[in-house]
Every structure is written in structure tokens, then in C-alpha cells.
Amino acid sequence: MPKAKFFTNQEIAEILRNIAAAYEVKGEDLFRVAAYQRAAASVEHSTSQLKDLWDEGKLDEVPGIGKSIASYLDELFRTGKVKHFEQVMKALPPSMFVFEKIPGVGPKRALELVQKLNITSEKGAVKRLKKAAKEGKVRVLEGFGEKLEEDLLAGIEALEKGELKTARMPLYLADSLARELIAYLKKNPKVVEAHPLGSLRRMLATIGDIDISVSTENPKEVMEYFFKYPKIKKVVSKGEEALGRVVLESGQQVDIRLSLPQRYGAMLQYFTGSKQHNINLRSYALGKGLSLSEYGIKKTKVKKAEIKAYPTEEEFYHDLGMEWIPPEIREGRGEIEAAERTAQGKADGLPDLVELKDIKGDLHLHSNFPIEPSHDLGASSFEEMIRTAEELGYQYLGFTEHNPSVSQHSLQQIIDLIRKKSVLLEEISYSSERAVKKRGKKIPIKIFNGLEVDINPSGELAIPEKAFQYLDYAIIAVHSSFGLNREKMTKRVLQGLSHPKAKILGHPTGRVIDVREGYELDWDKIFDFCLKKGKFLEISALPNRLDLPDFLVREAVEAGVKLAINSDSHEASQIALLKYGVAVARRGWTEKKNVINTLPLNKLSDILF
DNA sequence: GCCGTTTTCGGCCCGACTGTTTTCAGTCG
Numbered sequence: 001m002p003k004a005k006f007f008t009n010q011e012i013a014e015i016l017r018n019i020a021a022a023y024e025v026k027g028e029d030l031f032r033v034a035a036y037q038r039a040a041a042s043v044e045h046s047t048s049q050l051k052d053l054w055d056e057g058k059l060d061e062v063p064g065i066g067k068s069i070a071s072y073l074d075e076l077f078r079t080g081k082v083k084h085f086e087q088v089m090k091a092l093p094p095s096m097f098v099f100e101k102i103p104g105v106g107p108k109r110a111l112e113l114v115q116k117l118n119i120t121s122e123k124g125a126v127k128r129l130k131k132a133a134k135e136g137k138v139r140v141l142e143g144f145g146e147k148l149e150e151d152l153l154a155g156i157e158a159l160e161k162g163e164l165k166t167a168r169m170p171l172y173l174a175d176s177l178a179r180e181l182i183a184y185l186k187k188n189p190k191v192v193e194a195h196p197l198g199s200l201r202r203m204l205a206t207i208g209d210i211d212i213s214v215s216t217e218n219p220k221e222v223m224e225y226f227f228k229y230p231k232i233k234k235v236v237s238k239g240e241e242a243l244g245r246v247v248l249e250s251g252q253q254v255d256i257r258l259s260l261p262q263r264y265g266a267m268l269q270y271f272t273g274s275k276q277h278n279i280n281l282r283s284y285a286l287g288k289g290l291s292l293s294e295y296g297i298k299k300t301k302v303k304k305a306e307i308k309a310y311p312t313e314e315e316f317y318h319d320l321g322m323e324w325i326p327p328e329i330r331e332g333r334g335e336i337e338a339a340e341r342t343a344q345g346k347a348d349g350l351p352d353l354v355e356l357k358d359i360k361g362d363l364h365l366h367s368n369f370p371i372e373p374s375h376d377l378g379a380s381s382f383e384e385m386i387r388t389a390e391e392l393g394y395q396y397l398g399f400t401e402h403n404p405s406v407s408q409h410s411l412q413q414i415i416d417l418i419r420k421k422s423v424l425l426e427e428i429s430y431s432s433e434r435a436v437k438k439r440g441k442k443i444p445i446k447i448f449n450g451l452e453v454d455i456n457p458s459g460e461l462a463i464p465e466k467a468f469q470y471l472d473y474a475i476i477a478v479h480s481s482f483g484l485n486r487e488k489m490t491k492r493v494l495q496g497l498s499h500p501k502a503k504i505l506g507h508p509t510g511r512v513i514d515v516r517e518g519y520e521l522d523w524d525k526i527f528d529f530c531l532k533k534g535k536f537l538e539i540s541a542l543p544n545r546l547d548l549p550d551f552l553v554r555e556a557v558e559a560g561v562k563l564a565i566n567s568d569s570h571e572a573s574q575i576a577l578l579k580y581g582v583a584v585a586r587r588g589w590t591e592k593k594n595v596i597n598t599l600p601l602n603k604l605s606d607i608l609f
Numbered sequence: 610g611c612c613g614t615t616t617t618c619g620g621c622c623c624g625a626c627t628g629t630t631t632t633c634a635g636t637c638g
Contacts, residue, residue: 106636106637146628
């Protein structure tokens, strides 16, 4: 078989969007246009690489990709191009698709500008458009005016400066910006409630724009208050009482949507999405003769039917005949059917998702103990991290620094360093036990002596056999040679996992968000091995990893594999980031029983050792 | 072009906002 071409999800999404735009200006059926747009968005938001899915023959499992688009993408991966797409694009000037990237310019205006200003080639197109706008040649075009010309210039400048945030922000950043803004909003007594919406409420690994909903009886007043938020750089859109849109000083776009309390539930539901969830929910409702909107539910068969309003989401879902669905799983992946089964008291309904409060300990921490590691050392001491964990009410902690670097140390030095750490940890454990006995109350936090050990390309672990005697357990992980093919990588990982002390496979796909794709593994084999040999897969809560990704979490859970949700903290303050790992778990339909560090200490010890 | 608990045909979300317009078109989410 000839070598396949690689296209990123982003590139594929752009191709599909361009096809949609081409169809739109050609006056094609708007539903076909929408279908391509939907497919593009779905590809963009897909948590796995389409190339991988294509390899596995699973392209049509992506929502919005059916027979036709799948076959076009197949052609794309095999040959690097799609004849049909080239046909569609043939008559259209390439500059059109460049102009479309300017905010406020869609396919129609883009084509209009291209034709009226006669800028057809892609090269220098934006510069020529800018010049034309500056010379007042845009405002005289039909349908354009002074303001649009001004906006166009501003848009071009933003594009040139690279200010258009196409890149999505990491979840923790969106989460913290939103929290800060919500805290500000709630200071206003007219604000009844405020929540994040969209992908942030569903806790995706990366977030496009921040959307916030507000419940209030005084929308105008609250809207004015919102625009006074000190961190706003620019107001983009100034609705009176429904929608406000701003850009923060830090560059992120924030939308705020206001609603009266009596219909807040429907609004919250509507804008939480996902799009696919809402589409499925709407068609489900239509089957029952109901039509959904952000304002509520109305009967389709009754003329001039009144819209029934819903103060809460729970009531909204209940009226549709289903249980309330946690936002994290509203992705159009069977949750509606599951919620219906739950409401009917049947088995196999919604999962009882794991919660942060279920977590009893963290098994992956990097202290600043000078173990002279191959990778980054932590920044906080054992004591600092233990204190933080105690504040969180944890029962146990595992210190798992990286193994001492192999190139810088002799085997004996590696053994000595690991022993030294175990001696020190024992002292700390002993003295804290003694202190507690004296005060006589709480059980002290149990400290495990672990290590994060590299799996060498050969599958060997990076510390000598003798060093393992000092460890309670090892998290093993791939930190080098990411380029091995799927077969070799799977063999490597399985061999690493077969060591009796190797209990947890750390950040299993090796992905770093926006930096590198993970390597490929034969997940069926990995799941099978974990299940048979009592090994566990990690969900690393590190904001730029969130690995396992949610879709693999769901597969692991369905296969019966148990998970460990760890913070992988490199300083004490990061321990609290574990909540993002819980979010990933929830998105993967994980229940408490699927997670080993929800177990109390004695039960955990039973399965870990 | 996609999709399926009324459907393999016939549906497919639509409202807010803005600018250019005198009642609407384009963009966006």
C-alpha cells in the first residue's frame, strides 16, 4: 500500500469549510452547505486524529461524516487530493478563501470583494484589499458602506497582527478566566445566577470562546454592569439585553447571554450544547411533537402554541421524559437514550459519574527531592505537598519523581538515590504518625514511595532491578522515541507493564495538547493486558496533557479497565488541578468504581500491591 | 450531504446583531 498522506484535523476542517463556502456562493442547497460545515466543526472538535480513525476504518463514526464525505477523505488520505473538491473549487478565485478569514466577511462578501475589486490571485490579496479599503473603494460597493469598510480595515489589521484567536485555549485558562468574571458578575445583586456555557461547561480539553449565562430580572442593568468589567479590552457586540460580546485584555473573546430566571433553564440547556447533543435532542423531541428553543418547549401540532418556560435544566429534561444529563457527556453519543432509560427506571441508563469529592488520594506527584532525574524535577518539598493533600482531605499520596537519569549515573548511583528517597520518606511518615499519635486524632496521610520510570524503546525499564525493592509501585511512561510505529510501541509498553511493580501506565498516549500528537497503540491489546494483569491507565490532569483523552477513557471504561486520576503535580499548588482530570474521566462516562484512587486506603493497598 | 424509536425519504434551528437598508441580507453562534 502506498504511504498515506497526513492531514491534521485542522487542515481537513479547513478543506471542508472551503467546500461549504464554495457551495454557498454557488447557490447550492443550503442543507448540503450546512452538512459540510457540520462535518468541518465535528472534525475540528474530534478528540482523535482523523488520520488514525481512517487507518482503523472508523471514519464514518465521526458524527456528521457519512458515506460521501468519508469516501472523499479516503481519497484525500490516499492521494493527497480530492478530484470532486477540485471540481467544485475550479471556478472560484482562491483569494476568496483568504478574505473569508477576515472577521465579518463570509463567503458572499468575500466573493463580492474579489469580483468587484478584481483581486483573484491569492498572493498579496489581503494587502490589495487593504489598499482598496484605504482608498475608499469598498464603501462605494453595493451593500457595503463606510462602517463596513472601517470594520474591514480593522479586521485585516487584526488578521495581519495574528490577533485572531483561532487557537483554542487550554481548559484551565478558560476556567479560571470564567470564574473570575462570574465572581465579578455575582457581586451585582441583580444577578441571580451565572454559569459557564458551551465547551467550557462541558469541560472539553480546549476551549474556543468563553460563554457565560446570567439569570436576572434586570437584563439591561446587568448588561451595562458587564460592559464595565475592568478587564475588557474591546466591546465587539453590544446587545441591549440578550447578548454582549467582548474581547478581554488577555485576548480571549467572551460572550454573555442574559435570560429571565423563569426561562433560564432552557437557555442554559440550549447554549451548553453540544451542537450534536442539541440536534439529537431536538429530533427526539420532534418525535414527541415538541419543538425546543432557548426559550423553552412548545407543541408543534398546536397552532400558535405557547412556549412553556423552564427555570431549571432539570425540569426541561424531565418534561422531555428523561433524566437530567450531566454537561460533560452531552456529546450526542448515546446519552439521550441512556437518560430516557434512567427516567423509565430501566437498567443501562446514565452513568453515575465520578466526582472530585470521590477522590481519596493522588498517586503521581513530583517533589523537589534531588533525585537527579532524567526529566523535570518538582518545585515543592515532600512536606509542602503533604500539607496541601491533607487540606484536600486525601488519605494517601504517592511520590513518583522521574527516575535518576541513566546517562549521568552508574547503576549503583541510581540504586543509592532511590534508596535515599525511600529512607527520607519513611522518616517523614514515621514522624507524622508519631505527631498524630501525640495529638491523638486523625489518621495520618499514607505516603507511598513510588517512581515514574521511563520505558526504554526496547521495553526495558530505566532503573536496575535491584532498585525496585525500595518502591511501593512504579508509574511507567514513554518519554523518548515517540516515533515508533504502533506495533513496536505497543510491544514496548506491554513489556514495560509486565514488570510486577509497574502498576500504572502514565499519560498513556503521550500527547501534549497543541505540541504533539500522541503515539499510536493497539488499545485492544493494552486494555486486555491491563484487565488480565491488574494494571491501570492514568488520566493525567496536567492541563497540557489531559491524557488519556476522553474518548479513550470511554473505551477503557467499556472494556472494564480501571483508571487512576492523577495530578502529575510538579508543585504543591498544582495538586488542585486534579479536578480537570476528573472532568476528563466524566467526559469518558467514568463512574467512581472505575477509578482506583477513589478507594479508601486499605482497599487501594489490596489492589495496588 | 447526513441521518433514522413514526422515516432509507424527507426532513434538516433559528434568533441576535449589525449595517445598509426603508424591510432586508450577511454573519455568527
